Amino acid sequence: MQKNLREIVENRKFLFFGGKGGVGKTTMAAATATWLADNGYKTLIVATDPTVSLSATYEQKISETEITKIETVKNLCGLNINPKKATGVFQKRLEGMMQGFEGLFGKEAVSTPCAEEMAAFDQFVTYLGDTEHDRVVFDTAPTGKTLRELSMPFDWSVYMTSQINNRKELAVALGVANDEQTLERLKKEKLRYDQAVKSLSDENIAAFNLVLLPERLPIEETARAISDLSNFGVKVPALIVNEVIPPDVLKGNWFLEKRRATQEKYFKEIATRFNGILQKEVPLFETDVYGIQNLRKVGEYLYEQ
Ligand SMILES: Nc1ncnc2c1ncn2[C@@H]1O[C@H](COP(=O)(O)OP(=O)(O)O)[C@@H](O)[C@H]1O
Ligand SMILES: [Mg+2]
Numbered sequence: 633m634q635k636n637l638r639e640i641v642e643n644r645k646f647l648f649f650g651g652k653g654g655v656g657k658t659t660m661a662a663a664t665a666t667w668l669a670d671n672g673y674k675t676l677i678v679a680t681d682p683t684v685s686l687s688a689t690y691e692q693k694i695s696e697t698e699i700t701k702i703e704t705v706k707n708l709c710g711l712n713i714n715p716k717k718a719t720g721v722f723q724k725r726l727e728g729m730m731q732g733f734e735g736l737f738g739k740e741a742v743s744t745p746c747a748e749e750m751a752a753f754d755q756f757v758t759y760l761g762d763t764e765h766d767r768v769v770f771d772t773a774p775t776g777k778t779l780r781e782l783s784m785p786f787d788w789s790v791y792m793t794s795q796i797n798n799r800k801e802l803a804v805a806l807g808v809a810n811d812e813q814t815l816e817r818l819k820k821e822k823l824r825y826d827q828a829v830k831s832l833s834d835e836n837i838a839a840f841n842l843v844l845l846p847e848r849l850p851i852e853e854t855a856r857a858i859s860d861l862s863n864f865g866v867k868v869p870a871l872i873v874n875e876v877i878p879p880d881v882l883k884g885n886w887f888l889e890k891r892r893a894t895q896e897k898y899f900k901e902i903a904t905r906f907n908g909i910l911q912k913e914v915p916l917f918e919t920d921v922y923g924i925q926n927l928r929k930v931g932e933y934l935y936e937q
């Protein structure tokens with residue numbers, strides 16, 4: 633088991649924060665990116681969620697197309713990928729392939745896959761190849777989506793390998809490879825995806841942390857995410873248990889005491905069920921968390937204590 637979260641983020645280049653919607657992924661990713669930048673690491677934070685949350689968190693406009701300097705933090709840049717706008721090579725390729733399928737089997741037989749997730753994933757792979765920054769922090773999309781994104785390159789590389797090794801008829805029929813040049817390009821793309829997958833599952837390069845609340849549903853989602861990720865050879869080094877009610881605020885308030893008691897029941901469950909994975913608690917703040925001051929406060933809980 634890892635010693636602490638600080639050791640995890642100081643020793644890995646690519647840092648992910650997964651988990652159910654609303655548990656605090658953007659907050660933890662932004663707090664982490666800020667802490668790393670404050671500590672001298674040239675850092676890039678990339679959001680692949682189709683929301684404006686990163687801009688809201690840093691209280692400034694963050695571009696969807698260009699890496700934007702975060703004004704309040706030295707060494708920190710951000711990018712808010714809009715999957716609706718991103719049209720990666722992979723997506724174009726897939727669209728071509730789907731048309732090919734439609735031509736072969738008819739329109740009804742083909743359900744169009746999640747183009748948005750795919751476009752996001754293509755961008756995501758681009759930043760997994762980053763050489764400009766010391767650290768890249770990903771504020772990932774919610775669990776199910778992320779897993780679909782993660783699973784794509786695996787299918788893709790299996791598909792490509794068989795297409796390249798076999799006699800290419802299907803590839804030709806699908807319109808994805810009709811000449812040597814295209815095949816060469818596909819080979820290069822396959823290599824790019826393979827490398828991305830390799831860094832994702834290399835625990836010395838990437839850390840896929842999960843954020844959860846001490847509540848039934850996020851716990852179940854976490855369990856599923858851990859098992860799904862492990863199918864892809866990705867180990868989860870740390871869990872961040874967010875919005876923990878601090879005991880010193882209870883002061884005989886029955887409502888808070890009941891909520892705290894409920895949380896305690898779940899701490900026990902989290903400790904036993906996810907035994908062997910580092911667990912870090914972050915308290916529930918008296919306000920919502922955005923803006924650089926709050927992010928630095930969260931960073932202190934995560935990395936200084
Ligand atoms: N520890 C906390 N205390 C108080 N509010 C929090 C805390 N963590 C997150 N929040 C708030 O909860 C909301 C959801 O957090 P966010 O990071 O956007 O979640 P996600 O990215 O997982 O959807 C935001 O409004 C954020 O300010
Ligand atoms: Mg978010």
